[in-house]
Amino acid sequence: MNDQDLISKKDLLELTGISYGQLYRWKRKNLIPEDWFIRKSTFTGQETFFPRQSILSRIDKIVHMKDDLSLDELADVFSPNVNDLMLTSLQIKERNIVSVEAIGFYMEQQGASGTYSFQAILSMYILDKLLQTGEMTLDEGKGLLQTLHDHYPKVQGKPCRIVFFRKMGASGFVLVSNPSELFFESRIRVVVSISIAECVEQLNMKLTSS
Incomplete structure (x- = not known):
């Protein structure tokens, strides 16, 4: 994945209008996979980046579905327990x-x-x-x-x-x-x-x- 496929945390928060707290709450609830938080070295030090297409699509779904489903229910949608299916x-x-x-x-x-x-x-x-x-x-x-x-x-x-x-x-x-x-x-x-x-x-x- 090249840098054009990534979006920084700062740009993500500005583009989507969500807060730092929301982002990490959704992470704790397993709505956003741990693997999507990518640490990279930049000229200002270590920064967090995300796969652009995946994270923007996921946040859009969370924002539009969270009024109808609880965060736990959303976690089941995004991280299904499929082992027994x-x-x-x-x-x-x-x-x-x-x-x-x-x-x-x-x-x-x-x-x-x-x-x-x-x-x-x-x-x-x-x-x-x-x-x-x-x-x-x-x-x-x-x-x-x-x-x-x-x-x-x-x-x-x-x-x-x-x-x-x-x-x-x-x-x-x-x-x-x-x-x-x-x-x-x-x-x-x-x-x-x-x-x-x-x-x-x-x-x-x-x-x-x-």
Whole structure:
């Protein structure tokens, strides 16, 4: 993650209008992940920065939802206890969590099962998300599912991104932990870079509202 993807604490408070106390209260309530508080050296000393897109999106959601839900209820939305979640393919379809096509393709590639864990449903959700944009083909979706299957457990719970790239007609995926910088040779085109944390949040919102 480069400096353009970060926002300082001072700029964050000015831009959003929230107070220092609110920010750290939300942190204590687990509404904002500890990993998003990034300490960096600057010419004035140590300062705190945040992943810009993620923190601005999260604060916007907190501000708009806090009148309807308590902070503890919001914490359940943003940091769900998903370890015990298991849904059948029929439940996933009936609750309109992902498309029928994404469920079917996942089952073809990863094998059918009686029930599916949150990680499996998350993989279906990300697959569906990329297919819906038209940027990724079903054949490329095989690489996405394999990358998530092989490597997501290593970074689960940490800020990370799935990066989809192409080079001279070939495509690939990289799962990278934040904060980090990722540089490609000039012939590689990054098609899309998706925050896994945001996908987890979006999926949980669908699960709790459906």
